[in-house]
Amino acid sequence: MVEPAAPACRRWLVLGLGLAAQTASCAFLYGLPFLAPAMRAAEGFSLATVGAVVAAPSAGLLLTLIAWGAVTDRYGERIVMAAGLGVSGLLLGFASVGSHPVGLLLGLFLLAGASTASVNAASGRVVLGWFTAAERGLAMGVRQTAQPLGVGLAALTLPALAEQWGFRAALLLPAGLAVLVSVLVAALVIDPPRPEPESGTGRSASPxxxxxxxxxxxxxxxxxxxxxxxxxxxxxxxxxxxxxxxxxxxxxxxxxxxxxxxxxxxxxxxxxxxxxxxxxxxxxxxxxxxxxxxxxxxxxxxxxxxxxxxxxxxxxxxxxxxxxxxxxxxxxxxxxxxxxxxxxxxxxxxxxxxxxxxxxxxxxxxxxxxxxxxxxxxxxxxxxxxxxxxxxxxxxx
Missing domain, CATH: 1.20.1250.20 (MFS general substrate transporter like domains)
Incomplete structure (x- = not known):
């Protein structure tokens, strides 16, 4: 890894934004099951149908993680993280508007999961790129707390919102959070230095x-x-x-x-x-x-x-x-x-x-x-x- 030389305030800002992006992603990915009871009550879905809808974001994530990693390696962290998280938020926002057939709802969640997968590779890569080897373990430990933070946020807010306003309105919280963080990432994150290609070939050998x-x-x-x-x-x-x-x-x-x-x-x-x-x-x-x-x-x-x-x-x-x-x-x-x-x-x-x-x-x-x-x-x-x-x-x- 390239050893960065960046002001401490910049590095910790990048870490905070990486943590925020991953938390927003986890609030959607792991928060959707909290909306399952409200979804069944509102739409009359069977348990199997609800299970498929809830699992759709994880399926999208699995299908695209490596591809997003390759895009990040080629084009940089900021644009990938901001674009993927922003598209995910817009898809969730569309899912919250009106009434959609189950096939469309499943497709929207699948695409939203595929989009938010960009955060997994890009947020980790940008944090690692701005911290030295003697700091990366702690920095990545901070970033890894995003999962319990995202789950906790979803558990505290989504059931209550769904009970008061319905599950579609509750989707506006992870949607709005994703869009907000994507804007902050686009405005404030700076990509870490990129390495020179090995041997002048323009391509590094596969590890x-x-x-x-x-x-x-x-x-x-x-x-x-x-x-x-x-x-x-x-x-x-x-x-x-x-x-x-x-x-x-x-x-x-x-x-x-x-x-x-x-x-x-x-x-x-x-x-x-x-x-x-x-x-x-x-x-x-x-x-x-x-x-x-x-x-x-x-x-x-x-x-x-x-x-x-x-x-x-x-x-x-x-x-x-x-x-x-x-x-x-x-x-x-x-x-x-x-x-x-x-x-x-x-x-x-x-x-x-x-x-x-x-x-x-x-x-x-x-x-x-x-x-x-x-x-x-x-x-x-x-x-x-x-x-x-x-x-x-x-x-x-």
């Missing part, structure tokens, strides 16, 4: 000719499995198996969600001090396997362990996200950073989409201990895949 990035993407996908096992099944587990009230479970999980965001920041700071992304990532994989095993033990025979194990798991299993994302860009080099981050996100999102339904088959009615024990095997596999030696030899830091 995917080596196994390093393939291994990193694979390890990161494996580490997503325990994260989404916790996020998908912890609420129902606490209520149905441990007899917690829904309110108590909700408050407990809200607190650990905040601790998880702090864990991302701490992991990023740790990687900056250690001069490595992948050594901390491998140690977090070991910790993830250990805490999922602890959770399985608690469910099987030591119930008093369950709250502690769940809290630890909710923090540890999300803390590596920013490390893998940062390492992907650093190992790929500036010319390929956008594509590498797009591939990293694609692998993680595929694992996230597959984890709840497949793990649900294992759990059945009550086999939680077995499921948690099986999940512990995924970070064990990731420990073997994390390419620590390649990071040391590449001089990515």
């Amino acid at each position: 995917y000719r080596e196994a390093t990035l393939w291994r990193l993407h694979g390890a990161s996908a494996l580490l997503v499995v325990p994260q989404f096992a916790i996020s998908a099944f912890a609420p129902v587990y606490l209520v149905a198996v441990r007899d917690w009230s829904p309110q108590a479970a909700g408050w407990f999980l809200a607190v650990v969600q905040g601790l998880g965001a702090a864990g991302r920041l701490a992991a990023g700071y740790w990687s900056d001090r250690a001069g490595s992304r992948l050594r901390p990532m491998r140690l977090l994989a070991v910790a993830s396997a250990a805490v999922m095993s602890l959770l399985a033990l608690g469910d099987a025979s030591l119930p008093w362990l369950v709250p502690l194990a769940l809290a630890l798991a909710a923090v540890i299993t999300v803390s590596d996200n920013g490390l893998g994302f940062t390492a992907s860009a650093e190992l790929a080099g500036a010319s390929w950073a956008g594509r590498a981050m797009g591939a990293q996100n694609t692998a993680q999102n595929l694992a996230a989409a597959l984890t709840p339904p497949l793990l649900g088959l294992v759990i059945g009615e009550s086999r939680y201990a077995l499921a948690f024990a099986l999940v512990a095997a995924f970070p064990v596999l990731a420990v073997r895949l994390v390419p620590v030696r390649s990071e040391s030899s590449s001089g990515a830091q």
